[in-house]
Amino acid sequence: MTAATTNTRAVPESAWTRLRRRKMAMFGLALVILIVGAAILAPWIAPYDPFEQKFDGLTMFGEPLPPGGAYVLGTDLLGRDLLSRLLYGARTSLIIGVVANGIALVIGTVIGLTAGFFQGWIGAILMRFTDLMMAFPALLLAICLAAIFQPSLWIVAFVIAMVNWVQTARVIYTETSALAARDFIAAERTLGASTPRILFKHILPHLVPMIIVWGTLGISTTVLLEATLSYLGVGVQPPTPSWGNIIFENQTYFQSAPWLVFFPGAAIVVLALAFNLVGDALRDVLDPTLRGSD
Amino acid sequence: MSADLKPLTGANMAPDTPVLSVQDLTVAVRTQGGLLPLIRNISFDLARGETLAIAGESGSGKSITSLAIMGLLPPPAVRVTGGCIKLGDRTLTGMPEPELRAVRGNRVAMIFQEPMTSLNPVMTIGTQLIEAIRAHEPISRAAARRQALEALSAVRLSEPTRRMGQFPHELSGGMRQRVMIAMALALKPDVLIADEPTTALDVTVQREVLDLLRDLQASHGTAILLITHDMGVVAEMADRVVIMRKGVIEETGRVDDIFAAPQQPYTQALLAAVPRMGQGGRAVPRPDAPVVAELRDVQVRFDLRGGVLNRVTHRVHAVEGVSLDIRAGETFSLVGESGCGKSTIARAIVGLVPHTGLIRVGDQTVGTMTAQARKRLSAATQIIFQDPMAALDPRMTVGDQIAEPLLIHGTGDATSRRARAAALMEKVGLTTAQLDNYPHEFSGGQRQRICIARALALTPKLIIADESVSALDVSVQARVLDLLRSLKDEFGIAMLFISHDMAVVENISDRVAVMHLGQIVEVGSRAQIFGNPQHAYTKRLMAAVPIADPRAQRPDTPRMSGDIPNPVHPAGAIVARHLMQEVTSGHMVAVPG
C-alpha cells in the first residue's frame, strides 16, 4: 500500500469534476438534459398541437400517415402528429419514470433500511408486510386503487409508487442487514453516534450503488407499467400522451404502422439508457475505492 | 505417502541446478501516467529441498513476485515487463496459457495468504482436491479420491474421510490452511510457494502449520518459497532469506548470517524491531491506582435458535463468569486462542453485546443505556477493533472519521475539529495531507493508526485494543506499540490489550489474564505469568511462540490435530466454572479439574 499512498492527491476533486471526465456519463447527462428540456419546452418546439386530430392526418381509409412529409415521425390513428405527442408525452413519462419510480425507491429504501437496521419486531413486521405486498398481484392493486380514486396522472404515479417499492425494499433489506453487522457500524456505536447519524451518514451511502441500479432499471419498467394501466383503462386518461400509452394504443398496428410502436419504444430505451449511463458513472465516482481508476 | 522424490524435469539437469530461478524480474502496472514498476530487477535461485524466505514490509512486492512466478498477475493492468523466470530448464515467462496451466499445481503450487477465502465456499473439500489432481493426472475419480485422502492424512487432518465431504466453512482456519497445503502437495510439486501461510492463524495453530510444512519438505524434498513478515517464522523455517523493500531486494543471504550480522541498515532496523520474549520493559503493577474498569462475574451468551417456534435451542457460552479490574495507567492483556471470548469481553465493555453481571467503566454502569449515557460511556472508553479495514467506513475520508466523535459529542466547530483531527493524525505518525484520503488508500498499519487516532479523539480513560497489531509487519508493529505506550504514559490512559502473540504481550503488559473457553484460567502480573506459568494451557501458549533466532532450539511440543474447543451448549446446560486459587500475591490460577 505504500506505493499507493505516495501519490496522495493534495486537493480532493469533487465528484462533479470526476464525473465530467467520463465521456459516456456526459453523453448520458446530455441525453437526460435533452429529454427533460424537450419535455419542458414541448409547447414551443412541438411542430403541432399534440391533441389536434388533423384533417389531413389520416388517409381516406382512416390509416395513419408514415414518417416523412409534413409529419416528421408520422401520425397516429387519430391523425395526430406523433412527434408532437412524443414531446408532450415526455412530460408524463418523466413524471412516471422519474418521480413515481423515485418515490417507490424512497419508500422501498426507507422500509428496507428500517427493517434491516432495526431487525427485531419492527423489522419482522415491515418485512412480513413486504412479503405480503410481494404476494399481492400488483396489477390488481393498481386497478382497484385507480378505479377507487378515479384515474389521473398523479393517482397513476401514486399507484405505481405503491406497487413498485416492494422489490427495492427486499433488496435494500438484505443489504442493510449485512451492513449493520459490519464492524464500522459497531465502531460508530461505540463512538456514541446517534441512530439517525449511523443510518444516514454511514449506511445510506453504501446503498447508493444498489439504489442506482434499481432506480435505472425501474425507469423503463414503470413507464411500461403506466402503459399497462392505460391499457386497462386505469392509467393516464386520453388524450394525454405518454410514451407508454402511445405504444399500447397502437401495438396491434406494429405491422401496418410500425412507427407508432418504434419511436415511443426507442424513446423509453433512450431515457432508461441515459439515466443508466449517468447512474453507472455516478456510482463509480461516488465509490472512493474506485478513485484514481479513471 | 511415499518418500521418494518426483524426478525433476529432464534427465540432463545437474543435481545442483536450481529448481526455480528468477532473473532480473520486473513487474509493472499500467497506469494513465505510463508503466509504473511494482518490483524491479528481482533475482534469486531456489535449490531443491531448500526453503527460501522472502521477508519485508507490507507492500514491498512479495506477493507480486510470487504471483509473477505462477503467471497469475491480475490482468490486464499488471504484467511482467522484464527478466525471466525459469522452472528447471523451462522458461515460464512468455509461456502460453495452456502450457502454463499444466505447470501450475503440478510443478509449482501455491498456498495463499487468506485461508478463509481461498477455498471455494460452495464445493466440498474432496471435490476441490480431486479436481486439482485430475487436472494433471489422467486417473479415475476413485484413484484421485484415494490420492486426495492420502494428502489429507499427510497434513494430519483429523478424520480425513469425513472432511472430504465437508465444506470450507465447516472447518476452522487452521484446518482450511491444512487443506490448502494438502491440495498444493497432492501433486508433489517441485516448488511450493507459501504466501504468508500463517499470518491469519493464531499462535498454536501457526505452530502446527509450520511444523507440517517442515515435515512435508523433509519427506518430499519440495523446495519452498516462504513469504512472511514474521521474523520469528523466518528464523525457524528458512535456509536462506531475501529481504525486500519497495519493490527491490535489499539483501540476500543465509539466515544465520543475516540474523547474526545484517548488512543493510533496513535489515538492521527490521531485526531490531522484532519483539522477543524476555525483553519486556519495566512493568509497574499499580495496585493503588484507581480502578477504571471493573468486571464482576460477566457472562455473555449468544442464542442459537431453531424449532417450529424459533426458540432458543443452544447457546454459545462466549464469556462465562469473568471478573477483573483494570486500573488507571496500566496495560492489562488478555490472551488466549481464537474463539476463547476475548473480543466478546471487549465488545461487552463498550456495550455492543448484552451481558449479565456487572461492568463499570469509571462511574458508568454498562447495560441498557439511554442515548445520553451511551454518549458518556463512549467518552470514557474506546475500542480499537481487530480488523482496521472493517472498522473504518470505506466511504468517508479519514479526516472526517477522526473528527466524527468530536462532532457527535458536539465539541468545537468545524475548523477546530479539523485542526484536532490533523493534530491526532500527526500524533499517530501520519501526515495532515492524508486527511482527505479514504481508508483503502492506506496500508494496514496506517489504518490501524487511524483507528487509534479516532479512539483518542475523546481522550477516553480506557482504550481497548483488540488484536491491534497482529496483522502488521514487525516494523509497523513496533511503531504502533511504541505509540500506544507513549500515549498511555502521556495521558495516563488504561489499556485492555488483546492479543494472541505472547511476545508482544510480554513487551507491553503490566498484568496478563489467560482465557480459555470463555473463562480466565490464569491471571497475574507479567512477571508472574511469563516467569512462572502455572496452568497447562498457559504453558502451551508460551511454547508455541516462534523465536526470532535461527540458533534457538525449540523443545518439541505434542501436536494436536483436533478441532477448536467448542463453547456451544444446549440451552439450559450449566457450565462448570473454574475455581481460582492464589499462587502468589495477585497471581491466580484455575484449579485443574
Next chain:
Amino acid sequence: QETLDPNAVSGGNITVTYKDDVATLDPAIGYDWQNWSMIKSLFDGLMDYEPGTTTLRPGLAESYEISEDGLTFTFHLRPGVKFHNGRDMVAEDVKYSLDRVTNPATQSPGAGFFGAIAGYDAITSGEADTLTGVTVVDPATVEIKLSRPDATFLHVMALNFASVVPSEAVDAANGDFGKMPVGTGAFKLGDWTIGQKLVFEKNADYWRAGLPYLDTVTFEVGQEPIVALLRLQNGEVDVPGDGIPPAKFQEVMGDPAQAARVIEGGQLQTGYITLNVTTPPLDDVNVRKAINMAINKERITQLINNRAVPATQPLPPSMPGYTEGYAGYAYDVEAAKALLAEAGLADGFDTELFVMNTDPNPRIAQAIQQDLAAIGVNASIQSLAQANVIEAGGAGTAPMIWSGGMAWIADFPDPSNFFGPILGCAGAEEGGWNWSKFCNAEIDAEATAADSMIDPADPARMQMWSDVYMKVMEEAPWVPVFNEQRYTMKSERMGGADALYVDPVSIPVNYDYVYVTE
C-alpha cells in the same frame, strides 16, 4: 318443410376462434357475444328465425295460435323431437324451462323479457315457484297467458332464454348445467377443455332433416383477434369469431384474394352517446341539441376504417320502424355554438365523457372530445373497465357515456327492443341501463300502447314506434353516432350463402347451415 342448399356437402369440421372464454352454455344465463350463437345451435325454442334473416318461423312449436285479445298463445309442439339425451321433448319441458328462467334462483339476465307472462311477478318475488300463465294442455300443447298484450312475445319466445331444456339433465348437472348442456339443437356438446376449446358434434337425431351439414365445429378460445387472423391467413382457422381486427383491416381489404372472402352485412346496432338529462347543463334540451350538432359522425366512421354508417336516430336502418328520410341533427358547428349561446353557455362548459377502455372506444371518445372542444365544451375522458362504466351510468354520475363495447345489439329485430331499458322510465332509476336518465311519461305511454298491439308487424305499430323515436330525438337524450357494419371473413373452403355469415341473430355465423366445400 326445409329447403336444403343443393350445393351443400355433409361432413367436415370448421374451426372458430374467440378471444374471450365461453362462460356458460346454459341458455338461461348465457348472454355474451360468443356463447349466444353457440347456445342457438345447442338448443331450440318454440320460435326461430329463417337463417340469415330476421323473419320469425316456428321452431319446436309446429304451429301456434294467438287469441283475439292477443293475451293467449297456444303452441302445438313438433312431434318426435328428442333431447340429446335421447328423451322425447314434451310440453312439460317447455313449462319447466320457462319456470326455470324466470325463477330468481336461476339468476337469469334474461328473466325480464318474460315480464308479460301471467304470474311473472309472483315468481320473481318468490311467492310462487311456477308461472301461473303457462299451462300444459297435453304433452304436445302448451298454453301461455299474458297479463298484458305484448307484440314482441313471439320474438321473446325465439330468444335463447326461452330455450327448452330437460329438467333431469339440469338436476343431474347439479348447478353446472352451463358446463354440461343438453338441448334439442343441431349440435351437441362433445368435448370441452376449459380455457382452450370446445367441440360441438352433429346431432344425428336433429329434427330438421338433413341438418346440420358439418360433423363438428371446434371453438378455440383465448385467441387474440390479430393472431386469429394470422391463423386464418395461414389456413388454420375458418371463421375468426371476433371479426377482422382494425389493425389488419386495410391489409385484408387491400388484397383482392382476401377481400373476396370478406362478407359485409348490416347489424342491429347503434353506437350512441348518452347525455344525462338530469345533470346541468345537459338538462337543457338546447345544449343536448347543440352537442348533437357538434359531432362529426363522418370523421368518426372514417376512424374505424369506414366500417359503419353515420346514424341519425336510435334505430338502425334495417330495423322495422326506422324513419326513412329523417336527417337527424346535421353536423353544424356554427349552429351548435349559436344554440349553446342561446342556452347562456357561450363560453362552453366542462363535463366528463365515460368510455369503456377497449380499442377503438377510447379513440372514438377522443374524436368526440375534439368535436366538443370545437364548440367550447370541454369533456375530460374517463376510460374505464366495462363494469365501472356501467356502474357510473347506472348511478347517474356520468354526464356523458360513449356506448361502444357495452350496448346495444338488439336481442330481437323489433323496434321495442331499443326503448324499454335504455330510453324508458323503467331503466332510468338508480342502477338501470337508461344512462341518460331520460324519462318522458308521454313517450313511455305511446311505447306501451305500441307494444300492446297484437300483430308485431302491423304498419300502424311501426308508425307508432317511428313516432316514439322521433319524439325522443326531439328531446335529444342521445347522440346517435353510427350503425356498425359487420365484416366477417371466412376461409376459402367455407360454403353457404353469404347471409349466413352475417346472420343478424346467429353471430358470427349460423353453424347449422354452413358447410365446407372440400
Next chain:
Amino acid sequence: MAAYLIRRLIQSALILLGVSFITFFLLYVLPADPVRQIAGRSATPETVANIRAQLGLDQPFIVQYGRYLAGLFHGDMGRSYLQKTDVATLIMSRLPASLLLMVAGIGAELVVGLTMGVVAALFRGRVLDNTLMMTSFVTVSAPQFVVALLLLYVFAVQLGWFPIGGYGTPAHLVLPAMTLGILGSGWYARMMRSSMVEVLRADFVRTARAKGLTRSRVILRHALPNAILPIIAMIGIDIGIFMGGIVVVEGVFGWPGIGQLAWQAIQRVDIPIIMGVTLVSAFAIVLGNLLADLVAPLIDPRIRIR
C-alpha cells in the same frame, strides 16, 4: 428442517390471509356492481335486490369476508357469479398451464439472462460487454405484446417453425417461454454481470487457477455457482413480477392460463374468480419464495436452515 418448514408454512398462511383480506376489501369498495352484471339490462330493481340477497352481497363487509373465509377453510373457493360454476374447478383446469409457462419462462429468462451476464462479465469493458448491457436495456423496455407478436409473426407465421399459438406440445411452449425469457433476461443479465465480476476477483478463483484448472472449469464450476447465489433471492422476487406479466403473453399465444381467466373476471367484477386467482397466485409466489429459500442452501452450504 421440518420445524423450519412448518414455521414458514404458518407464515405463508398468514400472508395469504392478509392478501385475501386486502383483496376482498378492495373489491368491496370498488365502484362496480357485480349484481348488475349478473342481472342483465332488463332486470327490475326487485330482481337485482333478490340476486344481491342470494349472493349475500347485501351483508356488511365483515360478514361477507367471514363467510368467504369459512368457505375457504372447507376448501370451497365459491362459485363464479357469471360462469355459475365452482371457482376451484375453473382455476384447477387452468393452473397447470400457467405454472408450466411460469417455470419455462423463468427457465428461459435465467438461461438467456445469466448467459448474457456471464459473457458480459468475462468481456468486461469491451465492445461485447457494452452491446450486451445495451441489449439488456432494450429488453427490459420492450413492450410484451409487441415482442410476443413479433416472435409469433417471424417464427410461426413466416418461418413456420412453431405453431401459431395454442397449447399442448412442447413446440407450443417455445415461443411464449422465449418471449418471457427475452423480456426478463435484462434484469438477470445486469445482476449476473455485477455478481460475476465480483466473484472473478475472489481469492478462490485465483486458487482454482493456481491449481492449473482449465479456464472453462474455473468459470463454470467455481465462479458460476458462487455468482448465482445472489440471483436466487431475485428469482423469489421475480415470481411475483412474473405472475403480473403473464396475462398479455397468455393472450397472444392463446395459452389457457389463469391470467386470461383473471383478466375476464376483472373486466366483469366476477369477485369469486378474482379472489381465487389472487389467492392462488399469491400462494404460488409465497411457495416460490419458500422454494428459493430451500434451494439456496443446496447451492450455498453456508446458508443453514434452522
